[in-house]
Amino acid sequence: MKCKYLVRFIFIILPFLFVSCTGENRVLEREDLFILPLGYMADELNYFLKPDSQLPGTSDLFIREGRVFLSSSNAGKIMELNSYGDLLGFYYNPTINPEPAQYLSEDKENPVIVRKWNFRGIDHLAVSDEYMLVADRVDESQSMIEDRILHNRIILRFDHKGQFVDYLGQEGIQGSPFAYIQDLEITDNGEAVVLTRQCQKQLVYWFSRQGDLMYKIILDKENLPIMEEGGWSAGVPESLIPDRNAQKLYIKMDYFPVNDSPDLKSVSRLYTLDLLEEKYTDFFTIATLEVEVNGQTLDGIYEYLGITSSGLHYFLGSDFSGRYHLILMDSTGAVKVERVMFIEDSGILFRRFFLSADGLLAGIFYEPKGARVSWWRTDKIADNYAQ
Secondary structure (H helix, E strand, O other): OHHHHHHHHHHHHHHHHHHHHHHHHOEOOOEEEEEEOEOOOOOOEOOEOOOOOOOEOOEEEEEEOOEEEEEEOOOOEEEEEOOOOOEEEEEEOOOOOOOOHHHOOOOOOOOOEEEEOOOOOOOEEEEOOOOEEEEEEOOHHHOEEEOOEEEOEEEEEEOOOOOEEEEEEOOEEOOOOEOOEEEEEEOOOOOEEEEEEEOOEEEEEEEOOOOEEEEEEEEOOOOOOOOOOOOEOOOEEEEEEEOOOOOEEEEEEEEOEOOOOOOOOOEEEEEEEEOOOOEEEEEEEOOOEEEEEOOEEEEEOOEEEEEOOOOOEEEEEEOOOOEEEEEEEOOOOOEEEEEEEEOOHHHOOEEEEEEOOOOOEEEEEEEOOEEEEEEEOHHHHHHOOOO
C-alpha cells in the first residue's frame, strides 16, 4: 500500500514541478551592476538641474566591450566605467562641475582619463571602434531657424583618449546644426545614424565612418506606409532603428481603428526601408500584447528596442504592474523567444534601455537611492537563435 501511495504522490506532484520550473525559466533575472550616488562629484550622477530643483534632465547609456558609458544632460558630463562601477574616464564641463582633484594625479599609473569640454546639453551618446559620439547643443550664436524650426544640435566626435576630433552637422563634418535629435545610433561598420524630429516630420541622416553624408531620408505622412484596408488611422511611427550591417531602416508603425469596435484591435507592424532600393521591401506584424487594467483587457503596445547583428528584433511591453514582456522575433515575424522581466516602476524617476549588437539588454534607472545600472543576459539567449 505504501508503494502505491508513493507512486501516486510522485505522479501528482511531477506536473506541478514541471510547470514551476518552466515558469521560472521564462523569467529573466536582472543583474544590478552598480549604483551611483546622486550628486555633483566626479563619481556621482545628478538627475535634477540643481539641488532641491524639480527640473529634470536626461541620461543615456552605452555599453561596449565591457565598458559602460553614462551621460548626464544637467551635469554636462560623461562617465566611462567598468562593469563594477570603477571610473575609467571623466569628460566634463568645468563651468558647472567641480574639479575632480582626486583624479588629476600626475602618476602615470592613474587609470582615469580626465578631459574638459563645454557640454551644453547632452542628449545621446554612442561608441564605435574609433570614436565616442555625443549629441550636444551648440552655442546660441550658432543656432539656426529653418522653416520655423530651431536647429541647435550637432554630433561631437572624440577619440578613445577623450581628445576632440571634429563634429557632424547636416551636411557632414562641420555641417550646419540639426533639429532636435531623437536618437543616435552606430552600425557595426562604424556608420553614424542621426534621427531627428521636426514637428510631424522625421529626418534621418546616415553618415559613413569617415563622416560623409550618405543618405538623407525624409519621413512624413506622404511617404510612411499605411494599412491596405480602410477604417484605419494613418499610423504612428513609434520608432526608427537602422540595421547593424546593411543600409536599411526599420520603422515600427502603430495603427488604430478609426471607429471603436470590439472586433478591431490596434495593429503594429515593422517595415523595412531599403535605402539602396529606395523603397519598402518587407514588413511583418508584431505579436499582440494584452494588458489587464481594473478588470478590463486592453491592447498593450510593444516598444521596439532594436535589432542585433544576428538579425533578431527585440520588443518590450509593460502591463503596468511591474511585469515587462520581452519578445524576440526574426525577420519573418516569427516569435523565437518570450520572457518576463520584473521592474518596479513606482520608484523610478527616469529610465532608458540599451540593446547591444550581440543582444545584451541593459538599462539605467534613476531612483531615490541613486542611478542604478542593470542588465539582463539576453545575449546568451540570442546566441541560440542567431540567423
